Amino acid sequence: QVQLQESGPGLVKPSETLSLTCTVSGGSITSYYWSWIRQPPGKGLEWIGYIYYTGSTKYNPSLESRVTISADTSKNQFSLNLRSVTAADTAVYYCATSLASSGSLYLQHWGQGTLVMVSS
Amino acid sequence: QSVLTQPPSASGTPGQRVTISCSGSSSNIESNYVFWYQQLPGTAPKVLIYRNNQRPSGVPDRFSGTKSGTSASLAISGLRSEDEADYYCAAWDDSLGGVFGGGTKLTVL
Numbered sequence: 367q368v369q370l371q372e373s374g375p376g377l378v379k380p381s382e383t384l385s386l387t388c389t390v391s392g393g394s395i396t397s398y399y400w401s402w403i404r405q406p407p408g409k410g411l412e413w414i415g416y417i418y419y420t421g422s423t424k425y426n427p428s429l430e431s432r433v434t435i436s437a438d439t440s441k442n443q444f445s446l447n448l449r450s451v452t453a454a455d456t457a458v459y460y461c462a463t464s465l466a467s468s469g470s471l472y473l474q475h476w477g478q479g480t481l482v483m484v485s486s
Numbered sequence: 487q488s489v490l491t492q493p494p495s496a497s498g499t500p501g502q503r504v505t506i507s508c509s510g511s512s513s514n515i516e517s518n519y520v521f522w523y524q525q526l527p528g529t530a531p532k533v534l535i536y537r538n539n540q541r542p543s544g545v546p547d548r549f550s551g552t553k554s555g556t557s558a559s560l561a562i563s564g565l566r567s568e569d570e571a572d573y574y575c576a577a578w579d580d581s582l583g584g585v586f587g588g589g590t591k592l593t594v595l
Contacts, residue, residue, distance in 0.1 A: 401584075410488065411523075411531065411574055413584030424583055460530055471521050471576050471584055474542070476530035
């Protein structure tokens with residue numbers, strides 16, 4: 367059973383970079399889509415983007431200029447970098463995965479989520 | 487404002503059938519698969535329906551999904567107290583990538 371765990375700072379200062387890592391256990395990072403989704407407090411879900419096991423990426427156009435998703439297959443990890451953050455980026459950040467054959471939105475496995483606050 | 491439109495709330499009594507709608511456009515729902523997620527309070531979302539109307543193993547057959555044109559619906563029959571949660575539709579948009587509905591809070595009265 368694939369399990370995911372997000373890690374990273376819970377507090378980031380405005381204008382700095384938010385960096386999170388998702389560690390995958392119980393499965394290989396290959397043959398999957400690896401995605402990030404966020405949820406501002408009390409609000410709905412927002413798709414941030416994914417990295418495919420081939421290394422290709424796709425991002426939400428509203429975040430594309432500030433976001434990078436990368437993967438380290440040797441560590442079975444993938445990461446999210448979001449630059450120039452503001453208070454509007456305060457959210458619970460989830461990593462999630464779907465089988466390559468199922469498409470990127472059939473998000474079968476999720477991390478528990480990590481709250482990141484942007485504040486000075 | 488979400489690309490996919492859902493009613494903010496829905497309610498029903500135990501045993502009832504409730505339906506949650508999701509309205510989109512030709513660039514998302516009409517041309518791509520629809521997914522439905524259930525989010526219980528304080529937990530990560532869980533997929534209920536994939537590819538418009540397919541249930542993952544372990545999801546009760548009380549949950550069903552339909553799609554027609556630019557709209558989709560999630561139906562929950564035999565409503566139970568444990569169904570009280572937030573429900574989100576999702577679809578791929580040909581221009582925007584992954585898009586979610588704004589979510590519907592289901593209350594079991």
